[in-house]
Each structure stands twice: as C-alpha cells, then as structure tokens.
Amino acid sequence: MVALSETLEKERMSHAVETSVNHKEFFGQYFTSYPIAKFMSSLFPATDKKIKLLDPGAGIGTLSCSFMERVLKEKWNIPEIHISAYDIDKDVYNTLDENIASSSSAFKKSDYEIFSEDFLEKTSFEYTWKINETYTHVIMNPPYKKILTNSKERQSARAFGLETVNLYSAFMGAAISLTEDNGYIVAIVPRSFCNGVYYKPFREFILKNCAIKHIHLFESRDKAFKDEAVLQENIIIMLQKNAEQGNVKISYCNDDSFIGLSEFDVPFNEILHENDSEKYFNIPTKQQIGNENLTVYSNLKDLNVKVSTGPIVDFRMKNLLLKDYAEKSVPLIYSVHLKNHRLSWPQESKKPNAILESDEVNKQLFPKGFYVLVKRFSTKEETKRVVASLITPADFAQENIAFENHLNVFHVNKSSLSENIAYGLVCWLNSTYIDEKFRLFSGHTQVNATDLRNLPYPNTKDLEKLGKQLKSEEKWNQNLFDKLSKVVTE
Ligand SMILES: C[S@@+](CC[C@H](N)C(=O)[O-])C[C@H]1O[C@@H](n2cnc3c(N)ncnc32)[C@H](O)[C@@H]1O
Structure with a gap:
C-alpha cells in the first residue's frame, strides 16, 4: 500500500x-x-x-x-x-x-x-x-x-x-x-x-x-x-x-x-x-x-513626541516636483537622501530634490529643525528593519522642508524635536534591541507609524543622555548604537 x-x-x-x-x-x-x-x-x-x-x-x-x-x-x-x-x-x-x-x-x-x-x-x-x-x-x-x-x-x-x-x-x-x-x-x-x-x-x-x-x-x-x-x-x-x-x-x-x-x-x-x-x-x-522589566520604558506620548507618515504623496503632485532646488521651492526628502543615518541632500538620482511651493504643499511643510526619519520600506537585503536617520537645522539653508510619503517622521506637533531627544531617538531606534523588538510583532519589511508608536522608548532623561553621548561621537556604527543603548536596556 x-x-x-x-x-x-x-x-x-x-x-x-x-x-x-x-x-x-x-x-x-x-x-x-x-x-x-x-x-x-x-x-x-x-x-x-x-x-x-x-x-x-x-x-x-x-x-x-x-x-x-x-x-x-x-x-x-x-x-x-x-x-x-x-x-x-x-x-x-x-x-x-x-x-x-x-x-x-x-x-x-x-x-x-x-x-x-x-x-x-x-x-x-x-x-x-x-x-x-x-x-x-x-x-x-x-x-x-x-x-x-x-x-x-x-x-x-x-x-x-x-x-x-x-x-x-x-x-x-x-x-x-x-x-x-x-x-x-x-x-x-x-x-x-x-x-x-x-x-x-x-x-x-x-x-x-x-x-x-x-x-x-x-x-x-x-x-x-x-x-x-x-x-x-x-x-x-x-x-x-x-x-x-x-x-x-x-x-x-x-x-x-x-x-x-x-x-x-x-x-x-x-x-x-x-x-x-x-x-x-x-x-x-x-x-x-521579553524578560526585562517593561515598566521602566516610556511610550512616545510620555515623551511628547509624535510620529507620522511623510505627507507628500509625489504622484499626486507631479507637476510641482523639481529635479533641482530652485527659487520658490522647498527641499523634498526621500529615502535616497538618507545615507549612514544622516541627510545627504541633494542627490543625483531618479527622485526629485525639491517641490514647488503651493497652497497644498505649504500646508504639509515642516519648519527647519531636528527630525528623525525612519524608512517605511526597507529592502529584504537590508539586515535591519528599523533604520533611523537624523535631520538637523544645519542641513538646510531653507526655512522649510517637505517629507515624502515613504518616510516616517518623528516630530513635536509638526515642529522640531529637541536636539538631545532627536540624537537619542536615532541611537535608540538603530539599536539591535529595537530591531529585535520590532521583529517580535512584525514579519514584514514594512515599518509603519503605528509600529513605531508601539515600540518601547527610554524615559526623557535617559533618552537625552543617549542623545548627548551620540552627539559627541563622530563615527556612527552599529556597535556604537548598541553600546550606548545597552545602558538603558540592562
Ligand atoms: C491555501 S489553499 C490550501 C488548501 C489546503 N487546505 C492545504 O492546506 O493544502 C486554500 C484553498 O481554499 C480554496 N478556496 C478559496 N476560496 C474559497 C472559498 N470561498 N470557499 C471555499 N474554498 C475556497 C482554494 O481553492 C484552495 O484550494
């Protein structure tokens, strides 16, 4: 048989x-x-x-x-x-x-x-x-x-x-x-x-x-x-x-x-x-x-920080997109502009570098400041799912910035984070600890704002401390993010 x-x-x-x-x-x-x-x-x-x-x-x-x-x-x-x-x-x-x-x-x-x-x-x-x-x-x-x-x-x-x-x-x-x-x-x-x-x-x-x-x-x-x-x-x-x-x-x-x-x-x-x-x-x-004491952690609400999807949906504003920055436009940030956890703008790529001001666009702009960006879509080849990058006011001469829809933006009521919190978030979000936490609930490469809201964060004091330490370091790499973040997780 x-x-x-x-x-x-x-x-x-x-x-x-x-x-x-x-x-x-x-x-x-x-x-x-x-x-x-x-x-x-x-x-x-x-x-x-x-x-x-x-x-x-x-x-x-x-x-x-x-x-x-x-x-x-x-x-x-x-x-x-x-x-x-x-x-x-x-x-x-x-x-x-x-x-x-x-x-x-x-x-x-x-x-x-x-x-x-x-x-x-x-x-x-x-x-x-x-x-x-x-x-x-x-x-x-x-x-x-x-x-x-x-x-x-x-x-x-x-x-x-x-x-x-x-x-x-x-x-x-x-x-x-x-x-x-x-x-x-x-x-x-x-x-x-x-x-x-x-x-x-x-x-x-x-x-x-x-x-x-x-x-x-x-x-x-x-x-x-x-x-x-x-x-x-x-x-x-x-x-x-x-x-x-x-x-x-x-x-x-x-x-x-x-x-x-x-x-x-x-x-x-x-x-x-x-x-x-x-x-x-x-x-x-x-x-x-999962064995650590989660009560020592805060959430974004406790930190008075918000995370939203980048508001500029480019295909709905095709006629306003510019290959290069020009007068009456604002820098438009895509994932291609993020390199080694920092901004690298403008870029020679298929993506635009700027968007013309208009009534519709002006409503979606962020004032120059400290922001943390996390790509919504990482590739399967990338080893980390959560990849965070820092934007600082020194990155632009312009007064306003636009963020494209494939990015998540950390901000305080649509304006700048405090400097130390921004640096602290970059360090924390790039830690292996956070990547493992993310993988506990997500099987896909997509990272949504709700997912980021659902991660644990250090309290304000610890996050600021992390931020100060990261700011004093010139070379950022995985070891550094993990070494600094360990102080909070242990
Ligand atoms: C993923 S396959 C799994 C088949 C089987 N259970 C197995 O494990 O090998 C799902 C099956 O559901 C059937 N299917 C799809 N829609 C259906 C429906 N509305 N009612 C009943 N069967 C459906 C498909 O024809 C297919 O054979």
Missing part, C-alpha cells in the same frame, strides 16, 4: 507544477506540504470524544488526511469522526473526495461531507439563521486574498461580527465562530495579522473568543511554501475557543523538515503587552528578550 504521505506529496507537487499561476492566484491556492500538515495535526491534544473536524478551503485534503492519520496511528479511543471539507474549486473535488474517503474509511465509525461551495457564503448564511454546524476541531490553510470593503466576502465576515481585510482572516473568523467551546483551531496563516491597524479588529476578535495556546514560527520567511513562490511569512497558530488563557507555547524551526525544533512557554503578557491599545501580538523567538 502506498503511504499517505507519498500520495499527498505527489498530488501536491503535480498541482504546483501543472496549475497556472492565474488559477492559483484566483483561488488563493497553495497546498500545505505533508510534513507541515503532520506537524499541525500533532498540536491537538488527544481526546476520546466524538470528533467533528472542519477543513475550510481543503484543497486536496492534506490537512484532514494527516489529522486522521494521527488519530489512527495513536489509536485515539474515539466513538466516531465526522469531517466537513469545503473547497470552491471544482477541479480539486475528485481528488479531495478520494483522499478523504480513503482516510476516513479506516475508522470504525465515520462520515464526511465535501462542499464544493463558497465556505464564507454558505456558513455565514447558516450562522445568521442559527442553522450552522459546529465543530470540535478545525485544521486550516485558508486562501490569502485582499477583500474590498463592499465585497460579498466582507459582508459574510460581518455576519460573524468581524470586520476584516483578507480572506484568510475572514475564514479564520468564520471557523472560530463555528467551533464549540473548548474546541481547537489550528491554522497556518500569514503573520501579517499580528500587527498593524487593519488587523486590529481581527486580533480583538481572537482575544474575545479564544485563548492562544501555541504559535509556531519558521525562521526563514519563504520556507513554509518553498515549492511555490510564496514570500509571505507564515505562522502556525493553535487557538482554543472560549478557554482560559494561560501560558503560550512558542516553537520555531528553520523549515518544513522541523529539524532542530525549539520550544518554550511564555506568559501571555509577553505576547500581548499590558496597556497596548493596538493589541499587537508579539512572538518572542528568544527566551530572554
């Missing part, structure tokens, strides 16, 4: 090769490898009660089949198992049906249903009319696709009380709603929901309805779906419906071989920091990082 793993891997690989990119993108269709499916199945605690398993967006059924394989191998003494698998793509129906039929036939008592229908549409209707099925277990790798405000998917998600921006979070919201109390949901999903404004309602939905039991990280961002061009960083998360929140198990490994898997437990307040109004989910990968 051919092993299940072999059958599923063969089918997955031929799908990966034979299916067009258009088809995959349309259905958000990237199948889970057998080793990942096996790992996901291994997370559920054993039970001796009837199992009702939901697999929404089931593909060829890898997740359900590996779950059944585990139950059989470990001889769980369950009276019965029922599987509900959904997939809207009619092309996978036969394979899905065959795989689930074959796996479930090994149980003494089992039945299954395959729904070749839209999971969100069907279940949101049933949920609204309270005629929905409920489940004890959910295993899922949902489709990933942005959903627009007025789309039917958004409306379906609303039926479950969730306002969300992507199919994967809508699927998870629906699955959580269909899970019975104390039931488990194991999902492999992009990490993007852990931070950012758009996923805040989804994080709140999870916190309201579930306990977070386990989070698994892949250390390299592209390793979970290595046979497909999927560059999203993915995590595996296990939730328990309406259960008490205790410690959270964190595990991580490099790729889907799960070789060298490390795991440890962290208290929940390391995942969700107390008083974090944005409800970011932090995922520590090193045991020591």
Whole structure:
C-alpha cells in the first residue's frame, strides 16, 4: 500500500507544477506540504470524544488526511469522526473526495461531507439563521486574498461580527465562530495579522473568543511554501475557543523538515503587552528578550513626541516636483537622501530634490529643525528593519522642508524635536534591541507609524543622555548604537 504521505506529496507537487499561476492566484491556492500538515495535526491534544473536524478551503485534503492519520496511528479511543471539507474549486473535488474517503474509511465509525461551495457564503448564511454546524476541531490553510470593503466576502465576515481585510482572516473568523467551546483551531496563516491597524479588529476578535495556546514560527520567511513562490511569512497558530488563557507555547524551526525544533512557554503578557491599545501580538523567538522589566520604558506620548507618515504623496503632485532646488521651492526628502543615518541632500538620482511651493504643499511643510526619519520600506537585503536617520537645522539653508510619503517622521506637533531627544531617538531606534523588538510583532519589511508608536522608548532623561553621548561621537556604527543603548536596556 502506498503511504499517505507519498500520495499527498505527489498530488501536491503535480498541482504546483501543472496549475497556472492565474488559477492559483484566483483561488488563493497553495497546498500545505505533508510534513507541515503532520506537524499541525500533532498540536491537538488527544481526546476520546466524538470528533467533528472542519477543513475550510481543503484543497486536496492534506490537512484532514494527516489529522486522521494521527488519530489512527495513536489509536485515539474515539466513538466516531465526522469531517466537513469545503473547497470552491471544482477541479480539486475528485481528488479531495478520494483522499478523504480513503482516510476516513479506516475508522470504525465515520462520515464526511465535501462542499464544493463558497465556505464564507454558505456558513455565514447558516450562522445568521442559527442553522450552522459546529465543530470540535478545525485544521486550516485558508486562501490569502485582499477583500474590498463592499465585497460579498466582507459582508459574510460581518455576519460573524468581524470586520476584516483578507480572506484568510475572514475564514479564520468564520471557523472560530463555528467551533464549540473548548474546541481547537489550528491554522497556518500569514503573520501579517499580528500587527498593524487593519488587523486590529481581527486580533480583538481572537482575544474575545479564544485563548492562544501555541504559535509556531519558521525562521526563514519563504520556507513554509518553498515549492511555490510564496514570500509571505507564515505562522502556525493553535487557538482554543472560549478557554482560559494561560501560558503560550512558542516553537520555531528553520523549515518544513522541523529539524532542530525549539520550544518554550511564555506568559501571555509577553505576547500581548499590558496597556497596548493596538493589541499587537508579539512572538518572542528568544527566551530572554521579553524578560526585562517593561515598566521602566516610556511610550512616545510620555515623551511628547509624535510620529507620522511623510505627507507628500509625489504622484499626486507631479507637476510641482523639481529635479533641482530652485527659487520658490522647498527641499523634498526621500529615502535616497538618507545615507549612514544622516541627510545627504541633494542627490543625483531618479527622485526629485525639491517641490514647488503651493497652497497644498505649504500646508504639509515642516519648519527647519531636528527630525528623525525612519524608512517605511526597507529592502529584504537590508539586515535591519528599523533604520533611523537624523535631520538637523544645519542641513538646510531653507526655512522649510517637505517629507515624502515613504518616510516616517518623528516630530513635536509638526515642529522640531529637541536636539538631545532627536540624537537619542536615532541611537535608540538603530539599536539591535529595537530591531529585535520590532521583529517580535512584525514579519514584514514594512515599518509603519503605528509600529513605531508601539515600540518601547527610554524615559526623557535617559533618552537625552543617549542623545548627548551620540552627539559627541563622530563615527556612527552599529556597535556604537548598541553600546550606548545597552545602558538603558540592562
Ligand atoms: C491555501 S489553499 C490550501 C488548501 C489546503 N487546505 C492545504 O492546506 O493544502 C486554500 C484553498 O481554499 C480554496 N478556496 C478559496 N476560496 C474559497 C472559498 N470561498 N470557499 C471555499 N474554498 C475556497 C482554494 O481553492 C484552495 O484550494
């Protein structure tokens, strides 16, 4: 008899090769490898009660089949198992049906249903009319696709009380709603929901309805779906419906071989920091990082500092952009103007160096002063995600400056920071400590103003001290930023 793993891997690989990119993108269709499916199945605690398993967006059924394989191998003494698998793509129906039929036939008592229908549409209707099925277990790798405000998917998600921006979070919201109390949901999903404004309602939905039991990280961002061009960083998360929140198990490994898997437990307040109004989910990968006393830190509000996105959106003001500074214009700062944490303006590049004054532009200007700029988009090659640079009044002869939209700007009510605070922020934001803190909650290279607001900062006195020290140093490098910042973190 051919092993299940072999059958599923063969089918997955031929799908990966034979299916067009258009088809995959349309259905958000990237199948889970057998080793990942096996790992996901291994997370559920054993039970001796009837199992009702939901697999929404089931593909060829890898997740359900590996779950059944585990139950059989470990001889769980369950009276019965029922599987509900959904997939809207009619092309996978036969394979899905065959795989689930074959796996479930090994149980003494089992039945299954395959729904070749839209999971969100069907279940949101049933949920609204309270005629929905409920489940004890959910295993899922949902489709990933942005959903627009007025789309039917958004409306379906609303039926479950969730306002969300992507199919994967809508699927998870629906699955959580269909899970019975104390039931488990194991999902492999992009990490993007852990931070950012758009996923805040989804994080709140999870916190309201579930306990977070386990989070698994892949250390390299592209390793979970290595046979497909999927560059999203993915995590595996296990939730328990309406259960008490205790410690959270964190595990991580490099790729889907799960070789060298490390795991440890962290208290929940390391995942969700107390008083974090944005409800970011932090995922520590090193045991020591969260162990310091966070109360010694301030936030930007305490420092009376603000951070905003650079207000000049250049493509909306094309006719005002100038290659070189001229009369009646102001310096316009882009990322290309930041070199070695300082300003290097003007630059010979494709980007403009100035923008003509106009009523619209004048409203967006900052007076000459001390500012700290952090690029919103770092490249994948850059070793650090948070890269901060200093602007000083001596950098320009002009009275005003304009900041382009790909930058985050630290300021005090749209005017200058104090000199020491500006230097202090440059040192602090460039420290390895901050880079590690950032990576706790973000898997992408994008750095938004909300993310920067959510980082810890030293108190005013310590930050000014850092600033004075950095100012007295001529050569800035990573060692210096780390050496000076250590005084605060230790
Ligand atoms: C990321 S794939 C994962 C497949 C499978 N769970 C696995 O892990 O290999 C997501 C699946 O969801 C299906 N899908 C997309 N939109 C759907 C919808 N609205 N309802 C049901 N299935 C959907 C796609 O056809 C695709 O097979």
